[in-house]
Amino acid sequence: MKNILFLSLLSYLAASTNVAPAVVSEKADILKASATKVTLSIYNSEDYIANGDDDSLDIVAAFKQKVLEEDNVDIDVAYSTFDTNEIMLSNLQTGAQNYDLICTSDYMVEKMMANDLVVPFKKGDERKALYSHNYEAWEKDNYLQYSSPFFDKLYGDITVKMNGKDEPISDYMRGYMWGTLGIMYNPEFSVYQDRGLTPEDVKKDMSSYSSLWDDSYQGTFQIKDSMRDSYAIALLEAYSDEFDSLLERYEKGELTSEKYNKDINIIFNNISHIDEFNELMEELGRDGHESSSDIIDKVERALSSLKDNSYGLEVDSGKTDIQTGKRTGINLAWSGDAVYAIDSAEEYGTHLYYSVPRIGANIWLDAWVIPTTVQNQEYAQKFIDFISDPDIAAANMDYIGYTSTIAGDSMIDQTRAWYDVRMDIFYEYDEENDDFAYDDEDNLILKEEYTSLSEDEFNSLFRTGKGTIEGKEYASWDEYSEENDLGWTKVDLDYFFQGSLTDYEDGIDTIFYTDEYEKYEVDGHMITTGRSFYAQYPPSDIVDTLMVMEDYGDNNEYVLKMWESVKSGSVPTTIVVVLLVEGVLLLTVLAYFLTKNGIAKSLRKKRRQERKA
Template sequence: MKKMLAFLFGLCLLCAPLPASASEGVTINVYNWGEYIANGTDGSMDVNAEFTRRTGINVNYTTFDSNESLYSKLAGGGADYDIIIPSDYMVSKLISEGRLAPLDFENIPNFQYIDKQFQNPSYDPENLYSVPYTWGVVGIFYNTDYVEEVTSWDALWDSRYAGKILTFDNPRDAFAIAQFRLGLDVNSTNPDDWEEAAQLLKGQKPLVQAYVMDQIFDKMESGEAWLAPYYSGDAAILVDNSDTIAFAVPEEGTNFFVDAICIPATSQHKAEAEAYINFLCEPEISGANMDYVGYSTPETAAKEYLDPEVADSPLHYPSGEVVAKAQVFVNLPQEVSSLVDKLWAEVKMGGPGESAVLIAIILGFLAVYIAIILYKRRKRKREME
């Protein structure tokens, strides 16, 4: 069904007249999450190719695997992107640091199709810098051959599954899981709350096989791992491709996220980038794109172009009850962000105690090395005398 819809839609696109473009031959650099755009496989539309066909604007498309790696590229100053798609809290961080260009919505008339509930969001309250791309929630994928039905985040601390548990390789998502389990605010500014969550994550570490992002696909599909938290939009990829993988949103609550399209302040092709945003907001394009990607569209008008099984699926469009118990990330104050980074390093290294032991060992080897060098120098000096 999905492939047939995509095929018919593709035929309509091929018959559409091509408008003249003053930007023909220009190349825009697009930086997006992995597995996050329809690319022509499995009967889907190739979104970037269709954009080029319509406008003459070429797309140089690369991917990242976390908001933090995206930020590192931008903050490092070596990146030259025209389009980026960060998550809500990262959008607000980039706005606060002056790293995003205000959008000219005269060039984005299809913004009219974005549902009101996604306009003027908390991370961009005046809607000056971003346009919603997708939304979703975080849940747990689990292998039903080995894992009992999952209803709680507790499953990721269950010693019966030691060595078969994956978790996020980024601090915000990983800490949120611990915070939901503890009943804490995921946007807390109280250092004690983050310390408490860090202690819970340190206790989980011996059970964790690996800290990963997109690697969960291979590890879960192969049976190498049995449990992994990830984003609901990927349920289509994992659940539909396996008879043994299920997805559940834990009862304690979860993260409700929005990924949004933005233009870096350093963009050299802003008008062309706005044309790309406008293209992605066309209901037909958004529908065909999300039909492949599996994430939820912020445009009700686009759902008309989705496979009905997707449009009606609670995996893609969770119930109001699930959404009501979810929390949205906001940008944290710098002092809290610094504390989170420090605690995350401790979690992955095994805590400050193990870190101190490692440092002591390194210093010990260094002291022995220096002593050997000094001994050889004194010996050489005596021989010369």
């Protein structure tokens, strides 16, 4: 087992320079005196990178130190933030400021490409030439080496027309954070009990988007005041029969995973692929031909009906309203927000869950692009190299809370420390710091009963569960879980980490055991729901059902008009006022628990207490 990395700025810099932290500042001053000065301009969403708060790694400062050490360059990072992708695009198009590197969403990357606002990342010989004065120090392309291959499968075939030529989106972006849009819910919400629904009923129902249109859940959920997110949910319902039909064929082995994922993405982006969509509908035995306006009208009807059945629209209050267990029982949530809400709700005694419905969900990706205004492409790309180092990416993810696109040893170790229940069996825990205990060299401290094992013996025991555990012999982890009535689930994250690990044995080294998953049978099919781990890394059996929502292209105007029409039917003013006022009050109460490390530490402590019990 490798060390679990939780880096602070000083410990990182000290390690990189092989000197004591107190000497780092003095050494930096000496280097700066003779260093070349350059500027790198970065544009990102607010609070979307570790900055030294809450004992996190200050990534910009650490990057500046590395550049100074490696290149003898004193780099000034002009780091600014924006509120929305649309504001970012407007600022870029008006030329208010030139940027070297911008973080934005996948659909916005397509829009920027279509408007010739970005340039490709340099690879291979071009990258070597770009780094020519000190290539050896930056030879490893961390992003290409450690970015999960999962994203090549999802985004590899997406192209954008640029100057009459189809350009792969993957040449113009570098992934940063990702997740899903799913259903977060409280199965013990009092209103559901009053309506005769058991927690198990709710868990089963949340495997289908159709439940949101059901009277049983009327007035108990909020939908996002976000055109793209709400459009996606309504489209999945409007074409649920078609999605179900394709899933059934896939499960019977009639479709390969590639063909299945391609087909569901055609339906999911049907207004942009009309000819392919109608050909697919004919293949599925559907009559008639649908135009883009037909599709948008169909989605509008579904969306209007959904809004009528909901409690109202929300921008960011949904993840807080659901936590107390009093206002709402369901929230359509981004997976990263779901992780925070699930963890924070524990303080109120509310046990939230997260599900990706059986027919699939929207997967989103935030990525870095280099705009045509770039003045310093060399250090724009070196910044990506730096933050794509698994050590740095793990520290960044620890602060942000969303899931990084980067895999590698440090990332799987950190994820294992958070979610793999076997860690509590083998390693000492520091109750005072609410974290695993480390020795002076930052190695995890084994419990005394396992210290006599050789490294090979320990790794074999951890991987298989075959041997002496807590003084008793077991043949496997499944037997250990069953005999101790733990209800563990075996989860394989090979789809994400394959090819990125130093020591890798197929079917073993990407296995996790968790107590956060629950399985139920619904209409003859096994469905899975879960909590934070499920939201952070969706289980492998649903990854083929995830869909990328492309930019609407020429249909943007029509979808926007549809969305404005749906909203104009409007939510009662009293609900809006109550949501705004009480949302602010709740946010104040949650101030501590919504800090990154506050959540992480309180959750780790609670998990340990529950497992001990």
